[in-house]
Amino acid sequence: MSTTALETATPGRALRIGLWIAQILICFVFTSAGLVKLLTPIPQLAAMMPWTGEHSEAFVRVIGLIDLAGGIGILMPALTRILPRLTVLAALGCTVLQVIAIGFHVSRGEAAVTPLNLVLLALALFVLWGRGRNAPIAPRQF
Template identity: 35%
Template sequence: MRIAYWVLAVLLAVFYAYSGGKKVTQSQDQLRPMMGWVDQIPMRLVRVIGALELLGAAGLLLPPYLGVAAAVGLTLLQVGAIVTHLRRGEARLIGLNIGLLVSSAVTAWLATAWL
């Protein structure tokens, strides 16, 4: 269980560090080709989402009792992402979000399974 937790935690941390870093550092024009929703959300909120992703990535690499909170937070973040895509009529784009949601939920479960 510990190995599975750390493998998932590190993979999620890498993904969210990359994604959050882009949201925090890039302009709206640079983000638009990959994230069409940035036109409908204020850039301040996009930056906050990026910062939350960076914090979640860091939290996953901390001891598992803190990793649980990070994984749960990232799970909730993906729920919001799925809702956003569905409201925009982009149901075809939620595959990655569902995968990330399941991965972060499993990571949270794995962390609690051996605490």
């Protein structure tokens, strides 16, 4: 293999590895957050996340479902190669969710949460860009 071919192949491989790492991290964080919001009793949840005690239980549970769907959607379609374009849509959804979450938390003066939201926003944008244009996953052929 020539040096030129190796240099050309390396960025693509590094990009794909970076995308998988980002997808796994987003999946872990969103799935965990979703399960916590879905399964934890509201009084207990309000002790961890004060905003959950100030909104209806239905609202909190719906946010939990959205988190869970984003976490599963960012990884499983790409991993199984079944409708992998759904990963791009999940990345878009995670991006929008983080923009809204940042605005929500900043409006409440919860600046301690925004660094995590910014990291998740950056990861979601990276997956959106990478899986949408630069390293899309081919669908499985049945």
